[in-house]
Amino acid sequence: MPDPDTSPPFTASSDRLRRARELAARAGIDALLVSPGADLHYLTGYRAAPLERLTCLVLPVEGRPFLLVPALEEPAAQTSPAAGLDLEIVSWQETQDPYALAATRLPAVATVGVDNRMWAEKAMAFQAALPGSRQVLAGPVLSELRMRKSPQEVRALRQAGGAIDRVHARMAEWLRVGRTEREIGRDIAEAILAEGHVQVDFVIVGSGPNSASPHHELSDRVVRAGDPVVVDIGGTTAAGYCSDSTRCYVLGEPPAEYRRLYEVLLRAQRAQTDAVRPGITAEELDAIGRDVITTAGYGPQFLHRTGHGIGLETHEEPYIVAGSARPLEPGMAFSVEPGIYLAGRYGARIEDIVVCTSDGGERLNRTSRDLTVLPG
Template sequence: MSDEPTPFTADDYRARMERAAASAADAGLAGLLVAPGPDLVWLTGYQPTAITERLTLLVLTPGSDPVLVVPALEAPDAAGAPVTLRDWKDGADPYAVASPLLDAQGRYGVSDNAWAMHLLGLQRALPDTGYASLTDALPMLRAVKDRHELQRLAAAGAAADATYEEILKVRFAGRKETEVAGDLADLLLGHGHSQVDFTVVGSGPNGANPHHEAGERTITEGDMVVLDFGGLKHGYGSDTSRTVHVGEPTAEEAKVHEIVRTAQNAGCEAVRPGIACQEVDRVARAVIDDAGYGEYFIHRTGHGIGVTTHEPPYMVEGEERPLVPGMCFSVEPGIYLPGRFGVRIEDIVTVTEDGGRRLNATDRGLAIVE
């Protein structure tokens, strides 16, 4: 039986664009301008085969049909998107095509990955317009997932879990971090990922760097090893972390791992509708602070996930937005002891009507590997 999800329909994309335009109006914006990238794919289903210097721009205006400005040579590829196309030919001024679609004195939300040259081109054509980053203006645009998105995220999480179960069977000692990272990538692809975004393998002192990239260090007996890996399956992200040990751990290593496990569990158990995002961070951080390791927990507790592996909402002090059913994010506290070792444990959690549900289910205990 195929695990392929039900495809999103043109009606699904139209509904997203309508909601996005309405959200823009609620935020006091004249509309949204969306360049190629995850926002464009999420809103329209269209992803240019190549992102070049040629202007491609979705214009969403409340009360008007969505319009996609595209290079003429790419118009056939964009024809399936549920939008009105306005194309322009090489040699023509693309901003002369785009600018009539905008209010000459309006303020627009712009997708974060829009090229500066295009924004400046619009400003030259319409000097009285204003612009705001979409993440600043509408940070929750993609944050609440529908049931079809949740199915994709659950499938991605299950594939990452299967990858972890299999990586425990490979040999670690005597192999380079890059070799284990290669195994992780192969396993993610083997379990249906179309894209591998990262395979962190931080052994020994390298584990004390939360974003360590797998390097040429040879893993040895006695190493703690942080594994953090993920990518995209069916267009939606996976991201999970577990920490393993090569051979038997010391009492201190086991203690630190247990503190992180307890903190991670507390953060996951705190998830429920209505609480502020920062509360998840506070609950997990309090466990580590109380154990005397607070200065070694050096990053936020979590980040949202969807069509990208990092997106709003963020579980961090100062983020007062309330959790809403359908939000998905990581809960990943850690302790990082410089020059010695690190520990991180991470699950993706989705907010339900009465609490939270983890999308990762592998054992969070300290696994012993060879």
Template sequence: MDAGRFDAGVYSRRLAAAAAAATAAGLAGLVITPGYDLRYLIGSRAQTFERFTALVLPARGRPTLVVPRLELAAFTDSVVTELELPVRDWVDADDPYRLVAAVLDGPEIAVTDSMPALHLLPLAGVLGVLPLLATGVLGRLRMVKDASEIDTLRRAGAAIDRVHARVPQFLAPGRTEAEVAADIAETIIAEGHSEVAFIIVGSGPHSADPHHQCSDRRLQRGDLVVVDIGGVCEPGYHSDSTRTYSIGTPDPQVVQHYSVLQRAQRAAVDMVRPGVTAHQVDAAARDVLAQAGLGEYFIHRTGHGIGLSVHEDPYIVAGNDLPLAAGMVFSVEPGIYLPGQWGARIEDIVVVTDEGAISLNHRPHELVVVPA
């Protein structure tokens, strides 16, 4: 496996599956501009510029790359050459949208949701119809991870666990959240990630803000500190795990509420198995908190899918009746947030198996007490 992508056979199978899904949806094909969908299909990290670049995947026939001649080199890290995919390059005097139409057997196509309007509107003009979104076609493929993806996500989970194991040494009264975050960033790379995806260090009242990042606030004795961190492991898959720390002995009420949060997270993980809906997993966590009178303090969904993007389908949220299937990978991360006071969250990434859920994170769920 190349460090930046999987073996070519992985992408060959994905292309075939995407073409079959397009056929089943009654489409003439898919048009995929740079973004996560393109990276999923051919391993390319090319970026979108003002010149049109796309993989044109007909329901029947060979996938074809339409790309500006001056940007051909951007695809040397993909499987285009290895799979011998046809390339139709163009220069500024050409109309790339007509090249797309020439590859397709009909105008009924779907496009990736990251296609800029700059390209969507001219493409629609050539086709004579506004394309559909390919999310419904590619979403199911990307939601169910193959063995190579799960192995990578397992490596990512182990790497972020090693980071959390070192977090207590960074937490001390007087240090700022930003200083802690800087130490964590170095550790994310040192423990096996290729890049930092995000870092949340929320201390004291900031711990009650789920999407707080970090600030110049100094840690104090008695603070709860929510540390939600993630990085990227090659070829491009994310880790994401949250643990909550206490600077010194926590208040007894905090300990009581936190024990409820532990039960809620456990109940949601225990609910995971094929056929159960995303809604039911969310409800399992929410019900435990509601029964303890803490339901109003859980203000976000229970989880999100993860892979090439840190947030992707399936979303574990009320009202999502999508049945889970083996191979889906997502977070389970209920939280409690008392505005202006304190907050706590526990997050693991889990894989759906035929028997239930396997967690990719293995750090203890207990409130971690750091000596003050």
């Protein structure tokens, strides 16, 4: 298990590089190749843009690591936190082959770990430049580092949770009969930025029958009296950490069956958040809510897993799903979001971010989970 990380959430440390190399060695990987994305940000603090030109952290188990960047991106790399780490920043010119350059600087490697989000053309170019090596995914190594959040990372997630809670607390400002989902979504997006995020990651406003589609896209449907509305929203804060929370609203008096459905869902979600503790497995936590929903007769209408990890990305390890025997550990942060969806009629989902602590769980979203009835 990796050592606890004491660095601030938005500042990488040479210790993270050291632990990545140790875990790679244990996995039989001779070098890690990490392209722009959350893994590179986590390890180096450098938020590089994913461009056609190669930017890549080359992290050999033996030898000094280096960050390979296009010459025109070198100033950005040199002013990023990566410049303060124990690695060399190596720039390449437009007429150079950066993959061949990386290969010449690497010791002999039998197995290289390629980050899970590397573009296929880049992974294949590395394979051609390192013909004697075998490529494997670096994800199992890097997710071991990232899924157990440090106290500083938990604090950043707590701040992100508070920011998205402030948006939900203002929902009555925008959610009104006669407005379209798209109009409401536009106002919510502006509020996500105003309430403490630097980026809007997603806005789901599913009204009436659209609430039965878990990943509904904003539409021009006009919200009507009596409509249930599922609002699932999230963004990224300046620290780089994400928020994600879902609440349900209704414009006026909801259908009686919807109230019954919602009460079942609320019991399931509360049972799951209350059950979070070290040692419970991801599939056991999933089953707690699923059993409540199934007993009430809505089992087939719970269409998705209970939750996903969250941190520098909205979706990351660990995943709370049937078939995952991973025991929860202190520092793991994830969503708990059971849902019930009656196709063509309506649906409901309640989502909180929860952090596993040494003796239980901390719910980072604090707005009421009760069905919110707004004027119809």
